[in-house]
Each structure stands twice: as structure tokens, then as C-alpha cells.
Amino acid sequence: MKLQVTQENLQKALNAVARVANTRGTLPILANVLISTSNNRLSIAATNLDIAITHYIGAKVSQEGSITVPARLMQDFVSSLPSGVIELDLQETKLHVSTEQYKSVVNGIVADDFPSMPAITTGKQWTVDGALFKKGLQQVVFAASNDETRPVLTGVLFQVIDGKLYIAATDSYRLAEKQLGANSEEVRLLIPASAMQDLLRVLGDGAEKVSVTHDDQQVLFQVGDVELVTRLVEGKYPDYRKLIPASFATKAVLKRSDFVNVTKVSSLFARESAGSVTIEVGETSGELSIRSVASQLGENTATATAQVTGSGSITLNSRYLLDALNALSGESVLFGFNGKLEPTLLQDSASKDYQHIIMPLKS
């Protein structure tokens, strides 16, 4: 392999894929990125056996070939090189990387040993708007669970209902669902949240359309010059939709920034009580106030004005509340709840495309 590539392109590709490479694994080669040529294209790929990312960049190839080199080293090395042309020259398993100023030899492992993901031969394909998809993932993915003992909850559910695509995630304490517009396919995919985190990193400004191809084993996302393949999560996802309350005994509409501030301040006094805060909504006062459950440190009551229908109070985890408020984007937010133990809902007062459910704490 012998080729010339710009530092800018090579760095971009390495930054996109290197994170997936894993140095803590048992297979040393999984800590490497695969560098290989095809005509005048260079592909940089990394995999952890569950997820594989490939980034294609233009290059001036004078001799075809492929090699794997340590991802972390290669990424740090290339990003510390000055912008301009970099020459890659493979001799046996040693990759010679040189610019005017720098001459390096990176020891590689032959590409034959690099595991490749099975290709998706037969399957559905559809596209989704990049910007909308990115926003939606950001609003949903953090609600997924990290607890490997319940694998289904570590996934993000993609499903089409009545011709519309929805993505949803829950850790059983909170739930986020986003509607991503019309989709004529029949879709029901459970995709690892970790893979969606990696996808978010490659989505960039979300300018490009995202093409999605899937069979019953795995799913392929294509964004510009990047391909991400991931295995699907197996198991039955809970029927979360019946949790979403349709009506509320108590409703408050207030400025999101106000809600964020009063929650932040109260949460400081809730450290000893695992973040537990009590929200009180008064119809006559026209206020939403958050009280920190009194603690050694002291106590706090913070108040914001709101349009209220029906009075009541409910106790929530302030961290979940902040996560939800930060995931919303509208000027003002609707907060609704019923009984002390029933799910609460947060959404933009203007739009129902994004719904966020938080289960209350016993108080």
C-alpha cells in the first residue's frame, strides 16, 4: 500500500471511527483501525464486534493494500501533524507515515485477521432527515438503561405506528419518545443505545440525509461517507405507550428556563436524599414551587410563576427532571401529573412530537 492523503481528511476519519476501537478487549486487533484502499478511495474502519464504523475518504493511491494499526496512537499522531499532505507507505507490516518534517514507522497487524461484520444482503431500506434524526436521538438516547442485566432496556426502539416513525428509550424510571415523521415501511428495531451514541458523533451538523438498511440481525446507517453497522438487541420491548397519561388532574405551563433554574437550585439541597425534590403546583397562587426534602445541610424552596389548572404536589428525582428539561427545546414546557404514584409527563407546550415520562418517588 502506498498513497497520499490530506491530514484533514485522515484526522476526520480517524476521529469518527477510533472511539469504537477498544484497547481493553481480549482481541488485540480490536484496538486497531483497518486502513485499506479501493481505487482512489481510502477506508478507515474500526469494530468492537457489536458495532462497526467505516469512514471513506479520497486519497491518491499509487499502490493498493491494507493494514491495521493501533487506533489511539494513529489518531493522536495524525491529529498532531500539521495540515497538508501525508504519505502512507506500507512495508511488510510496518506503516511508514511521513510528511516534510516527520518520519514515523507504525507497527501494524496484517489486515486478514481483522474481523468483518456480515453484510446485509436482503432487507428493508428507508431514509430519515439528518437534522431531525440527530435532534431526536439526543432527546431520547440518554433515557436508555446501562444495566446489562435487562438487555432490552439498553436499546433504543425504532417503530412505525400509523405511518409514522417513533424512537423511544426507557430505563423503567423515565421514558422518552420522539416522533420522526412519515415512514411507509413496517419497522420494529431494537438498537443498542451505545451504537446510537457513536452514530450521534458521526452525524455532524445533521445536514445529510441518513439512509437506514436492516434485516432481522443488524442495521446499517449511512451518512455521507460514513457507514455504521450494529447488531440488533434481542428480546421483547415493554409496551411503554400505555404508560403515557392522556389527561392530567394537575397541569402547569411555565418558562422552561425558570423550571430549569428552580430545579437546579433545589437539587443542591437534595444531595443527601438522592436528589429527591417535591414539586408543588397551586392553582390559586399561580405558582410552581420546588421544595428540597429537608436535609442536614438545610432546605430550600424555589418558586416560579406558571399557568396552573388543578393543584397538587408530587416528588421526583431532580436529576431526571433536569435531564428531561434539558432535552426539551421549546420556550415553555407543559408539566402534568395525576396521582402521587402515577407517571408524570413533560413536553413542549407547543408540540407533542416529544414526550418525556418520569415515574414519581414515594414521598
Next chain:
Amino acid sequence: MKLQVTQENLQKALNAVARVANTRGTLPILANVLISTSNNRLSIAATNLDIAITHYIGAKVSQEGSITVPARLMQDFVSSLPSGVIELDLQETKLHVSTEQYKSVVNGIVADDFPSMPAITTGKQWTVDGALFKKGLQQVVFAASNDETRPVLTGVLFQVIDGKLYIAATDSYRLAEKQLGANSEEVRLLIPASAMQDLLRVLGDGAEKVSVTHDDQQVLFQVGDVELVTRLVEGKYPDYRKLIPASFATKAVLKRSDFVNVTKVSSLFARESAGSVTIEVGETSGELSIRSVASQLGENTATATAQVTGSGSITLNSRYLLDALNALSGESVLFGFNGKLEPTLLQDSASKDYQHIIMPLKS
């Protein structure tokens, strides 16, 4: 105690002192800040028994008093409040903090139990330019040791030689010395580097003069509205000056940015060899090149053009080299060395006010 203070001032004061308060200590009250009034001034103070910082701010005091409250909570709380007037109202040991929107009660500990540093009654006093002092500390303090088994090396030495003030620090592998201008006093102080780190945080933009008062036990720094008192380190400081080479068998002058870049790149390949890199200087080639000691990962040679007198090579820890290059500020740097085991020197090629010594590694 009852008073009104602006959120801006209170936050500024808490940020300056809270870091010194220590939650991991044995004395719970050391995790608190002391809030006390004197006329229309409010003083916020914290101490860890070695260092004490006091920040004075203006306030509208309607009733004198004092209390100590948890530093971390108070800092986080005040900084999350909106700008504007905050009212503090002490009732027994409970500090009521309120704004229009927020009403909080912070549980305190009576001020009587708060340890106070002995005042400096008799002692020398002199001043130093704030900007010069800040720059000098930044260039020197990181070279001090963290190893408590050799206490003297955890200090920064202040001494006046031939009517000039010098500050110096060394961990025995490297040494930094900065000249801070004329001083007519007889000064020889060994001050904990940790205290100088805290002082750096309160020096701000260094616009104000720094006034220094000391006896043989402790030293007081006054900067604007802030006072920092620290105990002195006891013990005999090594006579480091005889380490500084007067002449060099090999000398290279090159652009500092070039030197930084070639060192950075080489250090990536030196991870397995504890950062050890070999610098080669060629008089005929007119180049300085850094070679990473070959490793599992590979090897690297990076080259920069330089004005060279005398050829030679020497092996250094690349991290120390980067620290030194980042501490320098001039366009171009002078790098000089003699034998393979003798100290090397780095300084701005234009100025001798700052000298940085690095001991070589055996190669």
C-alpha cells in the same frame, strides 16, 4: 447577622475561598466558610490550617454577626442564583438566604469554633508587580515536587540576591527560576507550592500590586480585597544555583512552536519508554531532531530547523520538555547542553529572566 449583598460579589468571594475548605478533613468545620460582618464590609474566609484565604466585599449590613456554613453547598447555591440582591438573615445557627424567587435555610456551625491563623505582628513588608508575579508563579510553581517525604521540594523559594527577587522550584528532576525585579529587603522564604496555586487563582488579571508581609513563621499576601496567609515550609533548600550551566558544548536556537510540535509528536511513540526521547542537534545539518526510543508501537523522528553551534545528542523526559516549552513565552527558545548526564537548559533566546533546567535520562 442581617445584611444585603449582590449575588455577583458573594459568588466572586465564595469562588476565591471555597476551594481551600476541605471536606475530607477530620474537623467538620474546615469544610465550612466563615461569613462575618464588620461595619459595611462582609468577609468570607476559609482555611485548611496551613493556608487561610479571606475575601472582603461590600454589603448593606443592618445587623452585625457571623456564622460558618458548608463551603461547597454555599458556593454552588449562590452561583446558581440569578444576579441581583441576596438577603442573608441569621437566626440562631440557621442562615436564611433569600431572593425574590428563592428561600433557603442553610444549617451552620457557630463561628467561635472556626480556627483563625495567628496574625503577623512584626515582620518585613514589600510589594511586587501583580502581572509579573502571576506570570512568574505560573512559570515556576509546576516544577515543585508533590512528594511529601521531601517537604522542602514541595515549596517555592523566594529569595533576594544582589537586590533582585528570585523565585524557584525544583522536584530534583527539573528546576525553574524566575527573576522578579528589584527588591531592597533581605528575603529568604520557602512557601508551600499548594498555597501559590491558590494564590494564582485569586490573582485574577494581575492588574493589582501584590503586598507581601512575613515573619519567620508565615507569610501574608494581599491582593485587592483578598488576603492569603500561609505557613512557611521549614528545612534547608538545596543550593540549586550551582546546577545552572554557564556555558554549553551544544546550543540550538529554534522557533518555540516548532520545538513544541516535534516534541508532542515524538512523545506519542514514547509512552512505553516512560516518555523518554532522544534529541539530536547537528551543526552541519542545521537541524534539531527528536527520536522516540523505538517501541512496540513503532518509532518516530521529527525534525525542525535550528541555528546550531556544536553537535550532540541527549535523552530527556518528553513531558518535562513540554512543560518547560509551555512555560516559556518567547518566539524562539535557546536549548543548551553539555555531557550526556549534565543538566540541560532552556530559556527564551531573547531574555535570561527565566531559566529552566532539565536533568537528562540515562540512554
